[in-house]
Amino acid sequence: LYSWFLSNVSTRLEVAPGEEFRVAYEESKKLSPPSAFLLIDRPVHITIARMWAGITTWEKLKLCWMLVRETLLIPSADELNEMVENLKQTDAMTMAVMELGSRFPGLIEPLMTERDQYLSYMLRKKASSVSEGVRIVAVVGAGHIAGIKKFWDEQIDLHRICCMPVSR
Numbered sequence: 038l039y040s041w042f043l044s045n046v047s048t049r050l051e052v053a054p055g056e057e058f059r060v061a062y063e064e065s066k067k068l069s070p071p072s073a074f075l076l077i078d079r080p081v082h083i084t085i086a087r088m089w090a091g092i093t094t095w096e097k098l099k100l101c102w103m104l105v106r107e108t109l110l111i112p113s114a115d116e117l118n119e120m121v122e123n124l125k126q127t128d129a130m131t132m133a134v135m136e137l138g139s140r141f142p143g144l145i146e147p148l149m150t151e152r153d154q155y156l157s158y159m160l161r162k163k164a165s166s167v168s169e170g171v172r173i174v175a176v177v178g179a180g181h182i183a184g185i186k187k188f189w190d191e192q193i194d195l196h197r198i199c200c201m202p203v204s205r
Contacts, residue, residue: 049114058076077159079199083199084148084151088144090147091202093143100144149181151198154191154193154198155195155198156181160185161189
């Protein structure tokens, strides 16, 4: 359902799925000195499995219904572009995540908090392995910036946030 939803949104916006990664890669090639291009987000199958395990059966039903409804009622391309521009503001993104969290509390930990920890861990790991004076450019979603900063100096249990949930 989520893939179907994203496919419909990207079709309406006339943007290929993953376009932001292609753009980031192209921009990274322009840097001087050249930089390495790394995809550092937690694998999506782990995030989705942990999100699914974090919500109740009732919330799963509500989430599925919401995805179907939102896919069938996708606004026009102009309205979607306006929504995207609004979400580019960190406060708007935070508000959208908070609204999602109020409807589905079990999604926030795996979708945002754990990914913020993972991104922070991976960026720190990369930063510790490069020579002094070498810049690292990270392209992340606006909603993750505050969390990456928050977890930058904290000990992160990578195993805990990357293990697949146990089936019930």
